[in-house]
Amino acid sequence: MNFDAMMPRDPFADDPNDPASFLTEDEPFEPISDQERIHVQQDLKSVIEFKKILKPRGIEGIFFMCEDCEEFHYYDWDIMAANMRATLAGELSPVHEPSAQPNVEAYVPWDYCLGYLDGLEAR
Template sequence: MLEDVPRDPFADDPNDPAAELGAPDDVEPLTLAERDEALTDLADVEVFRSLLEPQGVLGLVLDCPECGEQHYFDWDLLRGNLRQMIDNGRPQVHEPAYQPDPADYVSWEYARGYVDGVIDTEESR
């Protein structure tokens, strides 16, 4: 399941520079409600991707709770972050896509509305 996650080059290095930023032991575990929410988000992301990726949408733009800026996340990163959060607790890092074209990304609200619109259209057929 993790084969598409880049391997940490310092995984076997006792001097891992990332260790000081927060070892896995420091990760705050999710509450049951947060875990439920993350599982729901993960399901949403899969649906968004299945409908929006064929339209050329590369991912979502989200407000970052840590720095208050907007970050662009591609689908694999979104899924990876949510999976990591569900498995390990709150992620310590955020890795926005590198120099994204904002035209390729949509907001969560847009994706939600798009999916709801598609579902409505299919149900009224």
């Protein structure tokens, strides 16, 4: 289980004091920090926006490379949102339970969605 793996952005990516680096798999789940909470809330807002814009265009959700499993995981918009809400509620999100038999053509990387939205706003 790697909770951080599903987060599109790591707020501690460039921070040598990354609190996650002190956690091992056997330690209990720690509540997220205020900083992480703000990030997750922003990401949740983004997911809702992405779904609104991209689902009518046939995009079902996000995929990303999972470093634990060394394979791609595919998540529907609603599953992403549910995972983020679980995180905000202080629950562990089921990051290794992706959509069953996804149509891989219908999933895009997080950065693609951000870029797509930026493109729309630039017009």
